[in-house]
Amino acid sequence: MWSSLKAYSVPSISYDKITEKEVNRRVIMKISIIGAGKMGTAIIKGLINNGQNPKQILVKTGHYENALNLRQSLGITAVQALSDLATSDIYILATPATLITKTLSELSNINQQNAPIISVAAGVSFDEMLAIYPNAPLLRCIPNTPVAINQGMTSFSTSSHLSDNQKTLAINLLNQLGHTIEVPEDKLGIAGTIAGCxxxxxxxxxxxxxxxxxxxxxxxxxxxxxxxxxxxxxxxxxxxxxxxxxxxxxxxxxxxxxxxxxxxxxxxxxxxxxxxxxxxxxxxx
Ligand SMILES: NC(=O)C1=CN([C@@H]2O[C@H](COP(=O)(O)OP(=O)(O)OC[C@H]3O[C@@H](n4cnc5c(N)ncnc54)[C@H](O)[C@@H]3O)[C@@H](O)[C@H]2O)C=CC1
Ligand SMILES: O=C(O)[C@@H]1CCC=N1
Missing domain, CATH: 1.10.3730.10 (ProC C-terminal domain-like)
Known part of the structure; x- marks a missing residue:
């Protein structure tokens, strides 16, 4: 049923229809999402739709109430402080671009496992981020809203501080959300714009x-x-x-x-x- 200006919702998973391939792709790791507006929420929906246990998705928002609302609607784990995310296996930064460096600065103090960090912020370069958090295991990407239904187009670039294992972990996560293409960082702006905007x-x-x-x-x-x-x-x-x-x-x-x-x-x-x-x-x- 087409609705005019109502929020869309992703159908819940029907487990009896999941193929073996999909089962194998299901992830059990602890994923921290920092910032859950339009893009953060689209990513959460895509991950859950792909079989990720919502409880293993830890969400920190600007206002705690927003995370609580997502706990209610999607079953994620809402956290109040960034320090609650210390033992995460992977981080996704989906705050407004203006908050990325501040968030990274805080993350540099709590990322106990040296877990890979995915930034979805348009226009915040590796140089800017590494100036705040030297040697951070960073991947930059520009997803688009169809990631909510696992039909996204995500362009990404990796920093030299990302190990092969960290890169695999991060790319496997993005692959759950649809199609992915690696591009050099100087092409991320245009690739991300044509797919993201x-x-x-x-x-x-x-x-x-x-x-x-x-x-x-x-x-x-x-x-x-x-x-x-x-x-x-x-x-x-x-x-x-x-x-x-x-x-x-x-x-x-x-x-x-x-x-x-x-x-x-x-x-x-x-x-x-x-x-x-x-x-x-x-x-x-
Ligand atoms: N909307 C889109 O289609 C796309 C967005 N992006 C990127 O995603 C990022 C977010 O964009 P949108 O989701 O569109 O904006 P949005 O405004 O919907 O979401 C931003 C979220 O960050 C939260 N936030 C603010 N301060 C915070 C803090 N201190 N800690 C944690 N969360 C905090 C806000 O409450 C808000 O929910 C931007 O960096 C943007 O460049 C990238 C690709 C596509
Ligand atoms: O409008 C924006 O700035 C973000 C980046 C790509 C899509 N939305």
Whole structure:
């Protein structure tokens, strides 16, 4: 059922449907999440959805009440102080970027097991973090909100202070959330932007297509179903066939037909440039 502006929820796991492969991928380690807003919560949902025991997910939020609410809804373990996370196997920093260095400074005093630290903060470099916590076993990544349903696209970079075992542990965790790609740190900004920010552009596009559908008399919920199925299929066709998008577009545009008229109208309205400009504007920041 399509809801307009309501929070989504991830369906709970049906254990009888879990395959052997999934069982093997299930993790039992203690995961600490520091900051559980939109991204932290999406990661928690993805991990639980993949079979992680929620009690083994320790969550520290800015306001303890938020962690308690997550305990109520997702069954995680809420903690009050960073010092409660001393024996974690892995840390995920998902606070606003402005709080990352302060959090790392505190973490440097409590990370008893020298556990790997994953930062999801956009724009906070290894140099900035290592200046605060020298030799920290860091992995930087930019996930996107579909990690909540294990269909995320996460780009990541690793610091030289991450051992092979620490790297494996961290990447195994990210792999539970969907597709992952390692990139050099100087490419993390652009890779993270096109995957991390663009879900919002896609959502605006879905909304706009739906508005057009409703303008032309189609039921709102039906339009969302048609649009999202169309997007899934189009993305899958491009991903699986690896055919150039220009050729896939040509396949849809029948000579003298409807689609080319729509494509021309998009070009008239600078559709391509609007998209390129959106990404460039983000990166200019
Ligand atoms: N939202 C997204 O799609 C993506 C977000 N990110 C990154 O994730 C991070 C968080 O972004 P959002 O979740 O969107 O923001 P948000 O504002 O929803 O979440 C931030 C959370 O940090 C918590 N927090 C504040 N002070 C804290 C403290 N002292 N200790 C622990 N938690 C504290 C806040 O209560 C809040 O829940 C940012 O660094 C952002 O760059 C990265 C990729 C995608
Ligand atoms: O808007 C932001 O800053 C974060 C980073 C990527 C997606 N959301």
């Amino acid at each position: 663009s879900p919002a552009f896609i959502d605006v596009f879905i909304e706009a297509l739906s508005d057009a559908a409703v303008t032309n008399g189609l039921d709102r919920a039906l339009s969302y179903e048609i649009i999202t199925e169309m997007m899934k299929g189009s993305a899958a066709l491009a991903a699986e066939s690896k055919i150039h998008p220009g050729i896939l577009k040509d396949d849809v545009t029948s000579p003298g037909g409807d689609t080319i008229k729509g494509v021309v109208a998009l070009e008239k309205n600078n559709f391509r440039f609007a998209v390129i400009d959106a990404i460039n504007t983000i990166l200019q920041d």
